[in-house]
Every structure is written in structure tokens, then in C-alpha cells.
Amino acid sequence: DINYPEQEILSAFANPKALCYKPDPKGLLSARTAIVKYYKLKGIFINIDNIFLSASTSEAYTLLFKLLMEPGDSVLVPVPSYPLFEHLAQVEGVKSISYPLYFDGGWHIDFYVLKNVCKKNTRAIIIVNPNNPTGSFLKQSELTELIQFCKNNQLALISDEVFCDYPHYDDTERVNSIAQINEILTFSLNGLSKAAGLPQLKLGWIVINGQGELYHEAHNRLEFITDLFLSVSSPVQHALPTLLDLAPIIQEQILKRVLSNYSWLKKQIKAESVCRLLPVEAGWYAILQVPKIITEEELLLELLIKDNVIVHPGYFFDLQTEGYLVVSLITRSDIFQTGINYLLSRIDRLTQ
Incomplete structure (x- = not known):
């Protein structure tokens, strides 16, 4: 299992200052200073006043929906991607409109469709960078086009960057974060759940950026909402500075396991295999394309009932056609290999 520095984590919560309640709508200065340091280590320089803490990335979305939209307005969300967007939007009375990512050996925004699904009441577009579950990064050329699209349609850009600490390899063409982008109104989201592998501690953040009256108004209103x-x-x-200092120790172990599992999985999917493994740039998941002999749900039930194996169906992430399974690369390697062997054997039996 992942070896967490337990004593250091627990000691971080023994700070006597935590017994005092001195609320700040943006979050404590010490916590926001730690986040500035987190970005600085990535070569990203942000204004501490542009950071707003939230209890999670999911809560951050609801705060931004309150900020940017009225009931009945719409937000553009990518597919395939995180399955909670529609529900988070519905809770705020907002309509989610899907725009597709297309696959041609890598994943890309379909700008033709994007431009056609944008409505007069659309207020923002969400990107997940890197994407979950495709593991694909936004590219520099796409960001340029996306910024112009937002300018043309007066949209805010919301970037979910929770998996940014888990790239599988380097690529100068990718966009690692939009936290410094200020040509348009932007919101960069992250948190402890993935950055430190500590989802139970419930802390996320928003980095707002932009310029002019629109930015200042959004900044002031977001502060009002968080207050x-x-x-x-x-x-x-109070624990956040220590937790972010410890994060690289945890990230290194997670990434080592993820890369090991992905490398092993690639070796199992041979050229003559009926399955295909889609390439992954980052994150904790891999997508397997499997024969469409039975539906994804039927295959999942076969695996669960007969082999005691759990995987995600592609439709869970809004993959647009049948025949995809999403597997977790963070699973302990011995369990992962056993499960994949069962999965491939089951598919072999179904195709004979």
C-alpha cells in the first residue's frame, strides 16, 4: 500500500492555533501562502489574493455556478469526462451542455461542435486538464483557440486540474495549468484529494484570474459567496502548509504504482489482441476498448458475478459508443494484475 507519513500528517493537526476561530472568506493567509508555494515549485506564479479555499473541488464548482450563472443558464462540459458535472449543475438550476472530445490517437476538443452547441445563455466552459478518464492534457494550440472562443462568446473558463501532479511523461506542447492566464476570466481548481492523496481532509481551492472590471466584479462577488x-x-x-510539503512523498509513490501498472497492462495487450489500450498522458485511469459482443453493462456483470472483478463502464464517463472499460491504475499491483488477467480471460471466452 501507499506509505503515508502518518506521524507528520497527524502532528500537523496538533497545532494549537486550530482552536481559535478567525475566519477569512478566502481562507487563512498561511494556507493560501502554502498554495502559492505549491504553484511556485511548478514554475507558476500567482497572486495570493486570487486564491479562494473550498471544502472540495465539487463544492468549488457549486460556488462558481452561483457566481457566474442564473437559474436556467448553461455551462459547457466535456465528454468523456467526470460524471458529476450534470448533477452539480442541476443542483444549482443550471443546464449542462456537452461538447465532445474526439480521439485520433490522442484526445482533442471538437471545436466545430463546441461552437455549434454554445447558446446565448451559456456563461462558462469547463475543461478537465488532464482529463478524467482519458488522461489527456489540453495542448497549447487548443488553449489559444479556446481563449478566442471564450472572448467571442463572453465565457469564463473553468479548469479542473486535480490530476496535474500525475503526468506520465514530459511534453512541451501540453498546458499544465491555466492559473496564470488572465486574457479572459479564468478559474483554476485543485485540492488535497489528488495533490496529496488525502480526499478525507476536504480542502480544495480556486485560483481566479482575469483583468478589468469583469475580473474585479467576479473577485468581489466570489469573496461575498465564500463569506x-x-x-x-x-x-x-492550519495543517495545509505541512500537508503540501509532504505531498511529493505521496505523489511519488502513487505515480510509481500508476506507471508500473500501465506499463504491465500495455504488455498484456498484444498486437493480435481483440482489446486495445488507449494512450494515457496523465492521471490514474486507463481506457480499454473491448469487442462489442455484449453490452458494457452485461460485461461488467459477468466480471463482477463470475470473476469478482470491478471496472467502470465507458458510459459512466459518457464515452459516446459501447465497447469501452475504464480501469483504475492506482490499485495495488498484485490485485491489479489478477483482475486484469481475469478480465482478459473473460473476454477471450466470450469471443471464442
């Missing part, structure tokens, strides 16, 4: 909730606990805010 209404003050949802992040004092103990985790």
Missing part, C-alpha cells in the same frame, strides 16, 4: 459559507475547517487550513 456566506466559510466551509473549510480551521484545523485543515
